[in-house]
Amino acid sequence: MNWEIDEESLVALRRDIHANPELSYHETRTSGLVATLLEGFGLEVTRPSPTSVVGLLRGARPGRTVALRADMDALPLEEETGEPFASRNPGVMHACGHDTHTAMLLAAAKTLAGLRDELAGNVKFLFQHAEEHPPGGAVEIVAAGALEDVDGVFGLHVRNQKAGTATITRGAASTAYDGGMLTIQGRGSHGSMPQHGIDPVVVGSEIVLALQTVVSRSIAPDHFAVVTVGAFNSGEAPNIIPDTARLALSVRTTDPEDRETVRRRVHEVIAGVCAVHGATYRLDWEPGYDAIQNDDGAAELAFAAAATALGEGQIEWGPATSGSEDFSVYAARVPGCFVFLGGGDESEGFPFQNHHPKFNVMESALTLGARLEVQIALDFLAAEA
Numbered sequence: 001m002n003w004e005i006d007e008e009s010l011v012a013l014r015r016d017i018h019a020n021p022e023l024s025y026h027e028t029r030t031s032g033l034v035a036t037l038l039e040g041f042g043l044e045v046t047r048p049s050p051t052s053v054v055g056l057l058r059g060a061r062p063g064r065t066v067a068l069r070a071d072m073d074a075l076p077l078e079e080e081t082g083e084p085f086a087s088r089n090p091g092v093m094h095a096c097g098h099d100t101h102t103a104m105l106l107a108a109a110k111t112l113a114g115l116r117d118e119l120a121g122n123v124k125f126l127f128q129h130a131e132e133h134p135p136g137g138a139v140e141i142v143a144a145g146a147l148e149d150v151d152g153v154f155g156l157h158v159r160n161q162k163a164g165t166a167t168i169t170r171g172a173a174s175t176a177y178d179g180g181m182l183t184i185q186g187r188g189s190h191g192s193m194p195q196h197g198i199d200p201v202v203v204g205s206e207i208v209l210a211l212q213t214v215v216s217r218s219i220a221p222d223h224f225a226v227v228t229v230g231a232f233n234s235g236e237a238p239n240i241i242p243d244t245a246r247l248a249l250s251v252r253t254t255d256p257e258d259r260e261t262v263r264r265r266v267h268e269v270i271a272g273v274c275a276v277h278g279a280t281y282r283l284d285w286e287p288g289y290d291a292i293q294n295d296d297g298a299a300e301l302a303f304a305a306a307a308t309a310l311g312e313g314q315i316e317w318g319p320a321t322s323g324s325e326d327f328s329v330y331a332a333r334v335p336g337c338f339v340f341l342g343g344g345d346e347s348e349g350f351p352f353q354n355h356h357p358k359f360n361v362m363e364s365a366l367t368l369g370a371r372l373e374v375q376i377a378l379d380f381l382a383a384e385a
């Protein structure tokens with residue numbers, strides 16, 4: 001089977017999408033562009049939600065169906081790359097590389113559409129909206145039935161590592177994210193008369209320190225877990241004991257049991273410390289994305305495809321990212337694998353991480369990413385069910 005990626009149009013598309021970023025749930029231009037191109041490739045196009053697109057490529061012969069996913073949304077960030085194709089939308093930037101995901105999957109779709117006569121089975125292209133904004137677009141796409149006839153699902157994410165290399169994880173590929181907003185209700189008083197008050201600054205401080213024991217004492221040392229207090233706001237003046245304190249927490253875990261343990265221990269610590277001091281509290285717990293659980297078979301298939309598409313030595317087994325991603329929604333329903341693609345590292349002139357206003361990727365890596373997506377689809381459809 002002879003095929004190649006249309007490199008020139010891939011880079012042009014990436015730059016066009018990069019210059020016109022759109023926030024989560026507002027990917028109107030991007031999804032319109034994607035739908036038009038997929039129709040042009042001869043795919044069956046549906047719209048599970050106003051700003052998402054699913055393209056179905058039916059092979060010449062019957063077989064299984066493999067899904068490939070790209071996300072399309074940008075972030076509320078002012079771009080500082082200085083590129084000629086930098087964002088034209090003030091305060092909005094493709095700082096997570098979703099512009100490259102969209103362009104790579106479009107290039108893969110074009111190539112696979114050209115191979116239709118040789119395919120046994122179908123390829124479904126999931127162009128997802130709103131990855132950056134929980135509850136996220138994946139739940140809407142799944143609710144619309146997009147995975148009902150799908151046998152395997154794969155996704156790529158660019159990140160800061162050597163351009164054109166890939167990393168695949170066994171088991172969890174990302175973390176589960178949960179957030180909590182805590183309000184401690186104390187009793188305000190004159191700063192010179194603490195005996196008449198319940199000081200929420202002291203209570204909050206004790207909670208911050210006590211929370212440090214949740215991971216260190218309740219989670220196994222070889223498991224991944226983080227508890228962070230990212231905000232602590234209380235008081236205005238040195239001589240006033242304030243009435244309330246507000247703390248913002250974030251929690252990341254990879255194991256579902258650890259996730260529940262951390263949630264329970266955080267609640268117990270807060271309730272216990274508040275009770276000791278006679279304070280009351282309100283904790284609004286906001287569950288975020290689940291951890292992506294890679295399927296062993298799907299991960300092996302993606303690893304072998306990466307060795308073919310990128311070259312032996314360009315692919316390695318690696319640890320999970322500490323970030324979170326709603327690809328977990330697909331991988332929870334269908335055997336799947338999430339692959340990290342290197343978009344360039346510091347030694348190559350790309351020192352910035354995803355979500356940084358100067359985040360950028362080496363465009364030569366995009367052709368390799370599109371090659372990998374095509375190879376995964378071909379290998380999946382060629383494999384025994």
Ligand SMILES: [Zn+2]
Nearest residue numbers: 096132354355
């Ligand atoms: Zn992101």
Ligand SMILES: [Zn+2]
Nearest residue numbers: 096098131157
């Ligand atoms: Zn992302």
